[in-house]
Amino acid sequence: MKKFIMILVCAGVFCSCSSDSEVKSSENYIEEFKVANISAEIRNDLNQIYIFVFPENYESILAAQPSNIKCSENATLTNSGGNWTDKDFLYTVTAENGEQRSYRVYIDIARRKYSFESWGITNGYYSPSDSNSSWSSGNPGIKMALQILERDAENPKSYPTRDTTDIYGGAVLLETLEGGNVFGREVYLFSGNFFLGNFNVSKAISDELAATEVGRMYTAKPKSIKGYYKYKEGPGVFMSKGVPEPGRNDSCNIYAHFYRSESNITLSVKDIDKSNLVIATGRLPNCSETEGDEFQPFELTLNNYKSEPDFANHSYKLAIVFSASKNGDVFAGKIGSKLIIDEIEITDY
Amino acid sequence: MLNFSFLFLLGLNLGGTMPLPMPNNITKVESYSPGLAPSIGIDFLNWFNKKTGVSAGLRLENKGMKSSASVKEYSMNFEDFHGKFNGMVDTEMSFNYLGLPILARYLFTENLSVYAGAYYAYLLSGKFKGAANDGFLNSGNGRMEIIREKYNFSNDLRNHDAGLSIGLNFLPYNERLLLSFDFNYGLVSVFPNDFTGIEDDMQNIYGKLSVGYLF
Numbered sequence: 001m002k003k004f005i006m007i008l009v010c011a012g013v014f015c016s017c018s019s020d021s022e023v024k025s026s027e028n029y030i031e032e033f034k035v036a037n038i039s040a041e042i043r044n045d046l047n048q049i050y051i052f053v054f055p056e057n058y059e060s061i062l063a064a065q066p067s068n069i070k071c072s073e074n075a076t077l078t079n080s081g082g083n084w085t086d087k088d089f090l091y092t093v094t095a096e097n098g099e100q101r102s103y104r105v106y107i108d109i110a111r112r113k114y115s116f117e118s119w120g121i122t123n124g125y126y127s128p129s130d131s132n133s134s135w136s137s138g139n140p141g142i143k144m145a146l147q148i149l150e151r152d153a154e155n156p157k158s159y160p161t162r163d164t165t166d167i168y169g170g171a172v173l174l175e176t177l178e179g180g181n182v183f184g185r186e187v188y189l190f191s192g193n194f195f196l197g198n199f200n201v202s203k204a205i206s207d208e209l210a211a212t213e214v215g216r217m218y219t220a221k222p223k224s225i226k227g228y229y230k231y232k233e234g235p236g237v238f239m240s241k242g243v244p245e246p247g248r249n250d251s252c253n254i255y256a257h258f259y260r261s262e263s264n265i266t267l268s269v270k271d272i273d274k275s276n277l278v279i280a281t282g283r284l285p286n287c288s289e290t291e292g293d294e295f296q297p298f299e300l301t302l303n304n305y306k307s308e309p310d311f312a313n314h315s316y317k318l319a320i321v322f323s324a325s326k327n328g329d330v331f332a333g334k335i336g337s338k339l340i341i342d343e344i345e346i347t348d349y
Numbered sequence: 350m351l352n353f354s355f356l357f358l359l360g361l362n363l364g365g366t367m368p369l370p371m372p373n374n375i376t377k378v379e380s381y382s383p384g385l386a387p388s389i390g391i392d393f394l395n396w397f398n399k400k401t402g403v404s405a406g407l408r409l410e411n412k413g414m415k416s417s418a419s420v421k422e423y424s425m426n427f428e429d430f431h432g433k434f435n436g437m438v439d440t441e442m443s444f445n446y447l448g449l450p451i452l453a454r455y456l457f458t459e460n461l462s463v464y465a466g467a468y469y470a471y472l473l474s475g476k477f478k479g480a481a482n483d484g485f486l487n488s489g490n491g492r493m494e495i496i497r498e499k500y501n502f503s504n505d506l507r508n509h510d511a512g513l514s515i516g517l518n519f520l521p522y523n524e525r526l527l528l529s530f531d532f533n534y535g536l537v538s539v540f541p542n543d544f545t546g547i548e549d550d551m552q553n554i555y556g557k558l559s560v561g562y563l564f
Contacts, residue, residue: 023374023421026433027487044491072492097422202490206429 027072028095034068039315052110137161141204160192171342174324191328209270215317228295234336250334253326255283352396360559362386368549413443424548436484446470460520
């Protein structure tokens with residue numbers, strides 16, 4: 001009898017699912033986009049394809065045709081017609097199940113020098129604009145937190161990363177600010193950060209470290225990153241997860257990673273330190289308080305390459321990261337610690 | 350004529366909590382195991398005549414199972430996991446209910462009767478957890494490879510179940526000891542209507558084999 005029931009029940013489970021039609025895939029992504037051997041950075045969250053080219057290659061990219069566009073399995077690719085560099089040109093991917101996604105292409109100059117003169121205020125906070133738009137900060141995530149904490153999210157000075165005018169004109173100010181309880185989670189402090197890369201807002205609610213996607217396509221082998229900085233610790237006591245640790249000093253963090261990246265991989269600050277995709281790293285060994293009010297020069301040297309970059313077969317990203325409190329990711333630092341950076345210059349081998 | 354009696358029952362549930370009809374994006378049930386799901390109950394019977402009667406009862410029972418199924422484009426939402434999953438989904442569930450069946454009964458012969466009716470069951474405690482394994486998630490922002498991501502929906506369960514029952518009683522030896530088989534079909538999902546963790550309504554579909562003693 002028991003066996004009979006089991007057969008009855010199991011037969012119901014197994015049979016009712018085999019006769020229906022095949023489920024079709026909903027994936028409608030461009031997975032790879034190459035033009036003149038340069039891989040584009042594909043932003044599925046914004047439906048954008050970014051191509052970063054050095055100024056000397058700009059004209060040849062405009063004249064070339066994309067040679068390798070790979071989309072999701074069983075999806076089909078169409079375009080709106082015209083030249084792919086036209087402003088309104090769209091690539092449309094239709095998934096097997098018919099869902100469509102249209103991508104716009106952006107061609108941007110990959111720069112080797114940044115002076116941080118141009119900024120825009122959008123959504124209440126400072127964002128680097130124009131020639132600096134490859135840089136990002138955690139400000140979009142901070143905005144959500146400020147709104148929850150009922151602080152003035154429309155005032156750019158409420159944010160840890162902002163523009164400042166110092167002796168070299170526009171510069172980047174990163175400050176460690178007091179946190180609070182956000183979505184039931186105690187965020188003891190907001191450490192200002194600034195990085196070459198992109199802040200992915202769609203990941204920010206659950207994990208702001210994973211949202212901090214560092215690195216931009218870079219088609220040369222970087223040798224060093226030079227710049228100027230000054231650092232002042234905050235006036236109070238060092239706090240670690242809300243617990244005072246008198247006598248401990250705060251320090252800033254300045255580092256760069258060069259890593260292998262196929263077009264859809266961007267590492268975040270959460271995983272980059274442990275990633276085996278990183279082939280070279282440069283870090284400022286001592287980022288403690290600078291003397292006086294003068295800027296100090298710094299240089300990150302990438303001379304420890306694990307392997308030679310293979311630009312013919314792989315694409316690479318360069319990540320440069322600054323933060324006002326080195327251990328801000330684990331909510332340790334001094335409220336009011338300020339890092340100011342300016343005049344970043346990248347040199348290649 | 351009114352004729353009261355009591356029926357004491359000890360049984361085992363066997364079945365599954367599943368979407369009906371089975372959606373075609375659950376492509377194959379790779380494994381299933383019923384687990385031990387005991388039931389203890391009592392029925393108060395009232396016979397109107399020699400053939401027909403009604404009963405009301407109380408059941409303290411467990412329903413549960415473990416399964417592993419391959420899915421395609423299966424909508425799942427928990428923690429950081431949002432989108433359409435393609436891969437294997439392991440599920441382990443166990444529900445403890447206090448049930449109230451109301452049944453109409455018909456006697457064919459002295460030792461064979463059938464019954465049908467409805468039940469309401471209050472969830473005393475429940476577990477519904479598992480993992481998405483070996484596949485990928487279409488998050489809407491690209492593909493994420495998934496090795497193993499655990500989920501636990503135990504705190505999201507609906508606090509009751511209600512459904513239909515049919516069954517038969519057989520008295521093979523004497524007028525006291527009986528064997529009973531019944532089939533219980535839950536009409537509501539074990540999750541509330543606004544639940545989005547998985548896309549399907551999960552209904553309790555269980556058969557039960559019991560031994561009983563008639564007082």
